[in-house]
Amino acid sequence: MNYFKRVIKYTYPYKKYAFLNIFFNILYAIFNVLSILGFMPILGILFGQTERVTTVTEYNGIKNLSNYIQGNLNYKVSLMIENGKIEDALLFVSLITLFLFFFKNLFRYLASYFLVFLQMETVRDLRSSLYNKYVSLPLSFFSEKKKGDAISRLTADINEIQASYLTSFETLVREPLTIVLTLAYMLIISVKLTLFVFVLLPISGLIISSISKKLKATSLLVQKENGDFLSIIEETLSGLKIIKGFTAENSFSKKYKKSIDNLYTLVTSVWQRQMLASPLSEFLGTATIVAILWFGGQLVLSNESDLKPQEFFIYIGLFYLILNPAKAISTALYAIQKGNASAERFVEILDTKNPISDLDNSKEKTSFNSEIVFKNISFKYKDEYVLKDFSLTIPKGKMVALVGQSGSGKSTLANLTNRFYDVNKGEILIDGVNIKDIKIKSLRGLMGVVTQDSILFNDSVANNISLGINNATKDQIIDAAKIANAHEFIKDLPQKYDTNTGDSGNNLSGGQKQRLSIARAVLKNPPIMILDEATSALDTESEQLVQKALEKMMQNRTSLVIAHRLSTIQKADIIVVMKKGKIVEQGKHNELLTKKGEYYKLVTMQSLA
Structure with missing residues (x-):
């Protein structure tokens, strides 16, 4: 009863x-x-x-x-x-x-x-x-x-x-x-x-x-x-x-x-x-x-x-x-x-309890001023830790790239930053405030996300770009599409911005879908951008178009880039090389090459490939 x-x-x-x-x-x-x-x-x-x-x-x-x-x-x-x-x-x-x-x-x-x-x-x-x-x-x-x-x-x-x-x-x-x-x-x-x-x-x-x-x-x-x-x-x-x-x-x-x-x-x-x-x-x-x-x-x-x-x-x-x-x-x-x-x-x-929710004293945060700090964090999905006592600082306005073999914890860091998951130990700070003390909606409002899998919905191009933004004008949508190098192919579609993308965007190519995802992030205009292997699934021509779009989008923003193709992150301010949940190297592209360590091995393997 x-x-x-x-x-x-x-x-x-x-x-x-x-x-x-x-x-x-x-x-x-x-x-x-x-x-x-x-x-x-x-x-x-x-x-x-x-x-x-x-x-x-x-x-x-x-x-x-x-x-x-x-x-x-x-x-x-x-x-x-x-x-x-x-x-x-x-x-x-x-x-x-x-x-x-x-x-x-x-x-x-x-x-x-x-x-x-x-x-x-x-x-x-x-x-x-x-x-x-x-x-x-x-x-x-x-x-x-x-x-x-x-x-x-x-x-x-x-x-x-x-x-x-x-x-x-x-x-x-x-x-x-x-x-x-x-x-x-x-x-x-x-x-x-x-x-x-x-x-x-x-x-x-x-x-x-x-x-x-x-x-x-x-x-x-x-x-x-x-x-x-x-x-x-x-x-x-x-x-x-x-x-x-x-x-x-x-x-x-x-x-x-x-x-x-x-x-x-x-x-x-x-x-x-x-x-x-x-x-x-x-x-x-x-x-x-x-x-x-x-x-x-x-x-x-x-x-x-x-x-x-x-x-x-x-x-x-x-x-x-x-x-x-x-x-x-x-x-x-x-x-x-x-x-x-x-x-x-x-x-x-x-009755299922939600472990990731706002605390009673959570506060709104509408701006990003100084840095993101990962302070001695550890995290595990089940039994084994994916990240162990991990620390990293991302200064405002800098592009930080994470590289390393699969399973090294790169995507996990992105998920933790968005608070899709919560750390088991340590804390993540934005401007010195623990992200658990920030209301989830305002925390995610500070961030834009472009993932490897371009997730589109069975709706018009315009509605996919303006997802989550109720008052976007047609001009704002078009401007975002231009920055993402998407306007050129959109104007050739049958109904242009009113064209339906199909189930999961199947009416578009992989490169086109990815550029719409970037346009969506551009329109949101967040101070922090998270790119999770955004070009790894694309062919060379599409990659070049998407890469140019990404570079435009990341100008004057704080960016956390997870890269599979190392050629896409050579301009990063800091490249962090990860292995089994820990940082093994970090520095600029040329600095890491001269060390001839883990990063050099990864670049060499991709060059041979």
Whole structure:
């Protein structure tokens, strides 16, 4: 129930719709009972099965409202029959019945009408809160998770919550009201017979609940397998070129078949149990009616009971009225058990603690004045340290290049500077302030990032360049593109700056994508620029264009450049050579060459290559 309560809290802002739904469901329940009470006794009079009423029934308060309405209806019909107007009586009965059923269904529609608003608003908030939580979580969270699982939680799990919890809400409001009102009138007719019913119904409930307990565990497995299933689809579509290139279609087909077979087995099990709810409750309801017929029949035939045959006839009709609500409630309880699995997965993400967040005393920082200092920092992703007692100072306005073999910790430094990860030991200072004491948004606002993988979104060229900058003008976007050497190819595109780049920018070449990434960083105009192997994936011609763009962009900026191609960082103010998380050399290009150490070896190897 804890998960149920957590999800239901999202309905609180829209409680007016819930109250309207409850209000109209109360009216529906009242008219639902009246549709039986109002016209069954009258039919009894019409066909001579009950005593005719010859006097007007007086009003004696709200408690006797039912007797007042029923008595006067019976009187009206009796009067018509005595006056020989049987056809008029039949028309009157028909119109009363039509009236009751019209308002019963009108109120049912209005209740459902307002429930739709409650459902849609709540589902929107559920999806938004889960999406925002995912976006706020650090990169380390996603390194161990499958993207398909996140997609599954945002889609299938939220859909399941809607289908189970929010749809069941109306059932659990409306149907108990119908049952309570019906049982109240059944008590008026016969206390002894109704007490007998109260003994039978809990037995049915225990049988149903014992089956529903098994449903949650299987449903949890279904949602987990659905996440794995979506991950396989996402991986297949993302890596289709590699799959085809290595003729691995059969391997992935087997993997997909195994997952879909598991999903089929689990979903079949869940649906088989869920489909059992309706026939099981109907059978138990029929068994209960048989028992009532047996017990009630004995009461009617007994001289000790004042239960009349016509009252027993009404009683059976009323009990039939609670069968469908009882079935609906049992089905709703099954659905809630099934929804609990999805709610648990929803709450699990919301409760995930974010280790990288603003401290209570974090401050804004809008300018960079002197230097970035890495002070005795150590960092590990899992067990082994990638950086060990590392120290480095980057003065304002200087270009510092990091070089070294793969795994030496170069990209890790960039990630730590942006606070995508937090150091395990030591501290990173900007103008003497620990970056943990700076609000994350303002810290990242000081930095521009260009990575090896040019990440573009399925949007226009202009929107990709102005990402995160809401008030950028067309002229500012064009100026940024010119600095990034991108304007020349953009003006030749079909819709120029309004051209869609395609999924992951697939409508553009690697060099074009990279220049758009640079234009994005230029438009942001940050004082600190971080370039993570920005040219390593490009051909020679594209590299030259991108390199010129980078040089323009880095003018008068503080730059941290992670380089794979050493020819691109010869003009750096400081070149830092790293090996296994430590600095082994640092200096200018010519100084390091004369030392003939690690840097000289790296340059020589690239020259030979």
